[in-house]
Amino acid sequence: MSGLRLSLRARPPARVDGSALLPEKLQGQTLDAIRRIALPGWNEFHEVGELFEVSGEATDRLQIDQLDGSFDRLGALATAGTLVLRGQAGDLVGEGLRGASIEIEGAAGDYLGCGMRRGRIEVRGNAGHFAGSGRAGELQGMSGGTLLVRGDVGDRAADRMRRGLLLVEGDAGDYLASRMLAGTVVLLGRAAGNAGYLMRRGTVVLDQRPAQMLPTFNANGRQDLLAIQLLLRSLGGEGPRFSRLAARAGGFERWLGDLAASGQGELLVSF
Amino acid sequence: MPPSFATCPFCGLLCDDLVVTPGPAGLLAAGGACERARVEFSALGAASPSPRVRGRAAGLDEALDEAARLLGAARRPAIGGLDVDVGAMRAILPLAQRLGAVIDHSGSFAKYRNLHVVQESGLITTTFAEVRNRADVVVLVGDGWTKRFPRFVERMLVPAPVFAGDGGRRFVLLNPADRSALPADAECLELAVPMAELPVLAGTLAALAAGRPVSLDRAVTALGGSASDGLAERLARCVDWLREARYGVLVWSAADLEFPHAELAVQALARMLRVLNEKTRFAGLPLAGVDGDLTANAVQTWRAGLPLPASYANGTVDFDPHRHALPGRLARGECDLLLWVSNLGTKPVPVVDGVPTIVLGRADRTFDAAPDVYLPVATPGVDAPGHLLRGDKVITLFLKPVRSGSLPTAAAMIEALAARLEPATC
Amino acid sequence: MAESLTVSGVPVENTFAEAFGMRATRIVITADSLRWARAAAVAATGFATSVIACGCEAGIEQELDTSQTPDGRPGVSILIFGMSAKDLQKQVERRVGQCILTCPTTAAFGGIARDAAKEWLAMGGALRYFGDGYQISKLVGGKRYWRLPVMDGEFLCEERTATMKAIGGGNFLILARDRASAVAATERAVEAMTPLWNVILPFPGGVVRSGSKVGSRYRALIASTNDAYCPTLVGLVKTALPAGVNAVLEIVIDGLDVPSIALAMREGIRAACEGGEDAGVFGITAGNYGGKLGPHHFRLHEVLA
Amino acid sequence: MLTRIAGGRVIDPANGVNDVIRDLYVRDGVIVDAPRDGERIDRTIDAAGMIVMAGAIDLHTHIGGGKVNIARALLPEFDRLDPMPAHGVCEPCTGGAAPSTLATGYRYAAMGYTACFEPAMLPVNARQAHMEMGDTPIVDKGAYALLGNDDFFLQLLASGAEQREIDDYVAWTLHATQAAGIKVVNAGGISAFKFNARSLDVDGEHPHYRVTPRQVLGALTRAIDGLGVPHPLHVHGSNLGVPGNADSTLATIDAAEGRRIHLTHLQFHSYGTEGDRKFSSAAQRIAEKVNASPNVSVDVGQILFGQTVTCSGDSMMQHRNARHARPAKWVVMDIECDAGCGVVPFRYRDRDFVNALQWAIGLELFLLVRDPWRVFLTTDHPNGGPFWSYPHLIKLLMDRSFRNEVLSRLHPEAATSSTLASLEREYSLYEIAIMTRAAPARILGLADRGHLGPGAAADIVVYEPHSDPEVQFTAPRYVFKDGTVVAERGEIKAVTAGSIHVVKPEFDRGIERKLDDWFRRHHTQSLASFKISDEEVCVCGRAPKLVTHACTHRG
Incomplete structure (x- = not known):
């Protein structure tokens, strides 16, 4: 496969900020120059060459293999190119993403795609807590782009989400879409407790009935809404399970809430 | 010569009416000292490490x-x-x-339940003397505060609220609170649901306070109650009290909220405060200050610009x-x-x-x-x-x-x- | 160089139709059934014959089957032409708001391809306040939609629709023996032009009888009846009517580009001339202002070549 | 050690010196007379061709106290955008919408400011305010204690107490909180908000005490004059930010009845209701009144475009303005029968009509108030903009074409709704020196600051002249603080500790009997706990010394 390839060979003693490893920044550099890039750890800087086997050619595609969860912020703020991560990616992968594509052939840590604005992240395995949310202390979560998790997501996925698309094939932990401001979540698996807590606007499509429905969501009856049909049809390319959801007829059971917030969000539950 | 009063550093109330004297076994704390203060002063007095x-x-x-x-x-x-x-x-x-x-800080996990809410939605709060002199409706969340802030009731809630008019002070206890901590004759409404249900209870109250159409029956079911236990009526009455308050105060201690993502429940309550303040005055009192949590955070925040x-x-x-x-x-x-x-x-x-x-x-x-x-x-x-x-x-x-x-x-x-x-x- | 050209034996004058630059947008209206899409389209393109007094020129472009619409429902595409994006903005807001939003089961989508887009007009973006705070914005496939709660569910409306450069005022005139022949010829022409994309015939039934000239003896009017073509004025004014012509009808074509208008003119003229002089059609000509006013000149002989 | 600053162009308005080439001598942190012949000069700093002024003084900047710390905690997103890593002698910290105390000290000093006054110290929060100021390195500090919304004062006033008793209470507060002056914020309004009032105009009645803001202003201005406190009553008027509040502002001036009064962040109080949008500039009316009233001084509270956070004691108006918060999060507090606070982030946008007009109104005030001794350069930091935008603001005042060029880029109606474009005045360097040095020192009663005469503290700034005032004022060549070079060309060279400035007027301590009773009945701390001793404030404020300025009886 073409592109640059880094393969982890030494585990750093503490978490390392990997945000310098962007295809757009490395593109065109020599392998030696890339080996000399220093990544900030805790009170020390690690040269890429010390930590990784470096091979291939620096194009707009970068693959990092053998990840063990000790690198945070991989792909943060990326605007272009393709980043392929294999193994256990760390926390804050794709933080503030602005346009690139990140493929994780493994699992992701917490805060996956937090604050992302554009671009696409796809995870083959599971993602941790706060996928598609925002950085702690800030008002907004993910505000654009597509975040697709083939496995499960942890708690608080899409917390404070403002725009964009979070697609999950597996299950979601507690407080899915908590404080959601707008945007769209489609969950094929099951949502654990308190889905939609304090959500203000936005759409959460649940292909399975959640464990419980908050009393601050009111039933809106069965609704077959054109906007939702259109939305689901647009997901046809994301795999057969999404196509099947799009093809099902008869609309959804629609719940409106959270009335504890402004109450204009919708939970759409397959029946 | 009047006694020289000491200020007790062992909880967030910082009571400054203690009289501490050397005793046979360590320091003897008297005056206003609570049991906790007595134990702490005594223990410190004995040591010579x-x-x-x-x-x-x-x-x-x-x-x-x-x-x-x-x-x-x-x-x-x-x-x-x-x-x-x-x-x-x-x-x-x-x-x-x-x-x-x-x-x-050793307690920052609990502290962060409040900081989270400040940073991600904001808060309306008040202080002890306002509670003492003004609060006509006091909502108390949980009961850990009775242990962590032993003299809170005596110092802030027993004195009559001089600015509250003639109505006196009413209490709402959310979650299994210790009714006996309050004055025996206090008018008191208990919403005793398990602490883990606080998010649902907080959300329900916030929605009701905003005048939204929430089904009390569904709320009661979600809170683990039943049609016969009167919870629905008490919920409705609670909301009436909240809206009728001239100066209401909602008291909680973040350390009590020992369940995952508790900050969301605090945020629901913060929203409720915002809504109530459109018509009346209602403020939060996040009780803290134990183990120097506020102090450590404040100094870090002012020197660095960012908290712990x-x-x-x-x-x-x-x-x-x-x-x-x-x-x-x-x-x-x-x-x-x-x-x-x-x-x-x-x-x-x-x-x-x-x-x-x-x-x-x-x-x-x-x-x-x-x-x-x-x-x-x-x-x-x-x-x-x-x-x-x-x-x-x-x-x-x-x-x-x-x-x-x-x-x-x-x-x-x-x-x-x-x-x-x-x-x-x- | 009076080169002569006939179609089915009908002489076509060596002249040109003079057309103007305009701005246009296409809106795709869908509904649960074609009936309601059509109803909305008819209303939305009503009273839109001439930009001078109607604010825009509009018409139904095509009826669309379920494979041709964004939401898989039957639909109708309409084209609206105006002199500027600003004028169009006003018309789109009014027409979508009054005629599509109001019509059962419909939805409205922008119909101009993104790469042809010139300016963007607010569509759902302008109508959303009808939702009184209950409107919902939704981004699907990179496009923003507004969902307005209405009494049969939701009105779905794309946030904006694009304009593109377009042309108004393509035309030809049918010179006929009598009114019946003229009407029959225009009916044939309109039928032939109806399947064509990118064009509309903004006048009633696609046909206009009140051809106009620039100016008037009344100072307030900028245009008035085309007296040279009025059979009832023969003998009174300098007429343009050949002998034997007692009725003239015009077909005006607005289109998104030159080839589409040219194609429409060719198909229309050919159909109008079908049956030749036996059908009472004695000539084809076109309206122009001497070439001074509009940049687009559709020479009849070239169009038919 | 004797230092000579040689050959600079000295601008020292307090001593009537305007651009005169002369040497300055500094010994032990103080400016001294030229030495006798033969005396050894240990160090000479060549200032030839450079401009020498006293250290600048900011008389209204929110640098400490709980509300600023709330703002810091509230907005980590802006700290993340403005990191200040460890550098030279500086510890790592952050700037942002509400900068850290370290960043505040470093940036003020680097810019040639050597003294800063926190204008809204809540008496109950005074310790923390002094601590935050104490952790603000290099610069001197002082604070104005907030009165006029505390229940003790309001009940005194409502009960018809004698002025003498009010004077004693005001003086007691200055002592107990270690303050340099007294400020009133939305007189009576903060307290009224606790009784659920949502507005209170100058002649409105407080819902509980039945007193009016006019009475509050009257009593406090009388007390300040009577006690001989050098700084006039520092007044944040009624109806902050409300269109049409110019009437309240004029009424506030009248309420002083000719006694000294300082109107702070006047820009936020100079709004009319003309025009389609019912929002207009009343700067001309206000400035005329100020020009005609020699008892009045003002600071402007200029707004500058960008992200900021408003920190105010005015909980009533901040709660009302909270709907404009951006980002949409805010904190409002009622505080201890003393006052309140509101922290509301704002983003001032140049394409927004209201914001653009606010900008223009501020500049109109600067240019229309004629006497530079009575108008002060402030942005009400951080409320109208950060203090580090002062060089930009100075350029706006000194360069008309620059000002009009900026105006032309704003919302077009800002120009048509104000007279700014037609104002030709350009501030001179001498006037800038007055408004940023000599005048603040005079109005605060700081005998040893704000000038370069012998006996003054050696707070000295040496600027390289530049055709662009913004460049010149951003990074002076040298900044001396008490004789130490603390910054060169914008870089901090030494981190020193500033002094605390206070006033301590004489009063009858008998007031403490009444206060003690009040504390027992209403407070949650004792009177003894409340008071801050001289020794303690130096620990809190990390101050090498407490500088007490004289109060002279006038009354």
Whole structure:
């Protein structure tokens, strides 16, 4: 496969900020120059060459293999190119993403795609807590782009989400879409407790009935809404399970809430 | 000559009406002292510790030398505890900066339940004297506050609210609160649902307060109640009280909210306060100030611009409650030294295999596993002067020592330690 | 150089139709059934014959089957032409708001391809306040939609629709023996032009009888009846009507580009001339202002070549 | 050690010196007379061709106290955008919308400011305010204690107490909180908000005490004059930010009845209701009144475009303005029968009509108030913009074409709704020196600051002249603080500790009997706990010394 390839060979003693490893920044550099890039750890800087086997050619595609969860912020703020991560990616992968594509052939840590604005992240395995949310202390979560998790997501996925698309094939932990401001979540698996807590606007499509429905969501009856049909049809390319959801007829059971917030969000539950 | 009153540093109320005298077994706290104050003063009074190196008594110089040697060798030190006064915190932060340490308060997980809400939605709050003089409706969440703030009822809730008109004061107890803590004749409404249901209860009240059409039956079912137990009526009455209040106060202590993502329940309550304030006055009182949590955070926040937990690694300061939280850093094996500073309380020091530990601690503290170095330090308000932020966040009180002790202050100890380190290279 | 050209034996004058630059947008209206899409389209393109007094020129472009619409429902595409994006903005807001939003089961989508887009007009973006705060914005496939709660569910409306450069005023005139022949010829022409994309015939039934000239003896009017083509004025004014011609009808074509208008003119003229002079059609000509006013000249002989 | 600053162009308005080439001598942190012949000069700093002024003084900047710390905690997103890594002698910290105390000290000093006054110190929060100021390195500090919304004062006033008793209470507060002056914020309004009132105009009645803001202003201005406190009553008027509040502002001036009064962040109080949008500039009316009233001084509270956070004691108006918060999060507090606070982040946008007009109104006030001794350069930091935008603001005042060029880029109606474009005035360097040095020192009663005469503290700034005032004022060549070079060309060279400035007027301590009773009945701390001693404030404020300025009886 073409592109640059880094393969982890030494585990750093503490978490390392990997945000310098962007295809757009490395593109065109020599392998030696890339080996000399220093990544900030805790009170020390690690040269890429010390930590990784470096091979291939620096194009707009970068693959990092053998990840063990000790690198945070991989792909943060990326605007272009393709980043392929294999193994256990760390926390804050794709933080503030602005346009690139990140493929994780493994699992992701917490805060996956937090604050992302554009671009696409796809995870083959599971993602941790706060996928598609925002950085702690800030008002907004993910505000654009597509975040697709083939496995499960942890708690608080899409917390404070403002725009964009979070697609999950597996299950979601507690407080899915908590404080959601707008945007769209489609969950094929099951949502654990308190889905939609304090959500203000936005759409959460649940292909399975959640464990419980908050009393601050009111039933809106069965609704077959054109906007939702259109939305689901647009997901046809994301795999057969999404196509099947799009093809099902008869609309959804629609719940409106959270009335504890402004109450204009919708939970759409397959029946 | 009037008695000289002491200020008690052992909870966020900072009661300043204690009379502390030397007794046969340690210090005798009288005056307004609560049981907790009596125990703490007494325990401190009896101790006469010496520095220890790996459990063995040592001279101060030897212990400082050893601590400095360990600090000098550390590449990734963590500073924890921070159960301290302003002076100690002011000394700790330059050291943290110099060492590139990660720094966190032992109670920051609970503290963060409130900080989260401030940072991600905002809050309307009030302080003790407003509660005392103004509050006509007081909503009390949980019951941990009765233990953590023993004299809160006596000092803030028993005196008549002089600005509240003639109606007196009404109470709402959310969750299984201790009714007996309140005056026996107080008008009181109990919504006794399990603490873990607080998010649902808070959301329901917020929605009802905003006049939204919430089904009381569904709410009762979700809260684990039944049609016959009157919960629906009490919910409705509670909302009436909230809306009728001239000056309502909602009291909670974040440390009580021991369930995951509790900050969301606080945020629901914060929303409720916003809605209520469109028509009437209703403020929150997040009770805190135990173990110096507010103090440590305040000093860090004003000096660095960012609260705890923080990292000073690589000559910068960074705030991230997720990545820099000390328990996580320790559990992941990232730290190679733990400096624990605690001159107020005696919370257990985390023990991590292979991580040397230096404790600057209260005179009476004991250990299950002896730290590499223990440096006893003065307790502010007992052996040394100091300053602490009170539990309502606005008032800082001076802690006058009740005796003249010989122990150095934590600040002095840290400065002595810092003086032994190699000159900073950066 | 009076080169002569006939179609089915009908002489076509060697002249040109003079057309103007305009701005246009296409809106795709869908509904649960074609009936309601059509109803909305008819209303939305009503009273839109001439930009001078109607604010725009509009018409139904095509009826669409379920494979041709964004939401898989039957639909109708309409084209609206105006002199500027600003004028169009006003018309789109009014027509979508009054005629599509109001019509059962419908939805409205922008119909101009993104790469042809010139300016963007607010469509759902302008109508959303009808939702009184209950409107929902939704981004699907990179396009923003507004969902307005209405009494049969939701009105779905794309946030904006694009304009593109377009042309108004393509035309030809049918010179006929009598009114019946003229009408029959225009009916044939309109039928032939109806399947064509990118064009509309903004006048009633696609046909206009009140051809106009620039100016008037009344100072307030900028145009008035085309007296040279009025059979009832023969003998009174300098007429343009060949002998035997007693009725003239015009077909005006607005289109998104030159080839589409040219194609429409060719198909229309050919159909009008079908049956030749036996059908009472004696000539084809076109309206122009001497070439001074409009940049687009559709020469009849070239169009038919 | 004797230092000579040689050959600079000295601008020292307090001593009537305008651009005169002369040497300055500094010994032990103080400016001294030229030495006798033969006396050894240890160090000479060549200032030839450079401009020498006293250290600048900011008389209204929110640098400490709980509300600023709330703002810091509230907005980590802006700290993350403005990191200040460890550098030279500076510890790592952050700037942002509400900068850290370290960043505040470093940036003020680097810019040639050597003294800063926190204008809204809540008496109950005074310790923390002094601590935050104490952790603000290099610069001198002082604070104005807030009165006029505290229940003790309001009940005194409502009960018809004698002025003498009010004077004693005001003086007691100055002593107990270690303050340099007294400020009133939305007189009576903060308290009224606790009784659920949502607005209170100058002649409106407080819902509980039945007193009016006019009475509050009257009593406090009388007390300040009577006690001989050098700084006039510092007044944040009624109806902050409300269109049409110019009437309240004029009424506030009248309420002083000719006694000294300082109107702060006047820009936020100079709004009319003309025009389609019912929002207009009343700067001309206000400035005329100020020009005609020699008892009045003002600071402007200029707004500058960008992100900021408003920190105010005015909980009533901040709650009302909270709907404009951006980002949409805010904190409002009622505080301890003393006052309140509101922290509301704002983003001032140049394409927004209201914001653009606010900008223009501020500049109109600067240019229309004629006497530079009575108008002060402030942005009400951080409320209208950060203090580090002062060089930009100075350029706006000194360069008309620059000002009009900026105006032309704003919302077009800002120009048509104000007279700014037609104002030709350009401030001179001498006038800038007055408004940023000599005048603040005079109005605060700081005998040893704000000038370069012998006996003054050696707070001295040496600027390299530059055709662009913004460049010149951003990074002076040298900044001396008490004789130490603390900054060169914008870089901090030494981190020193500033002094605390206070006033301590004489009063009858008998007031403490009444206060003690009040504390027992209403407070949650004792009177003894409340008071801050001289020794304690130096610990809190990390101050090498407490400088007490004289009060002279006038009354």
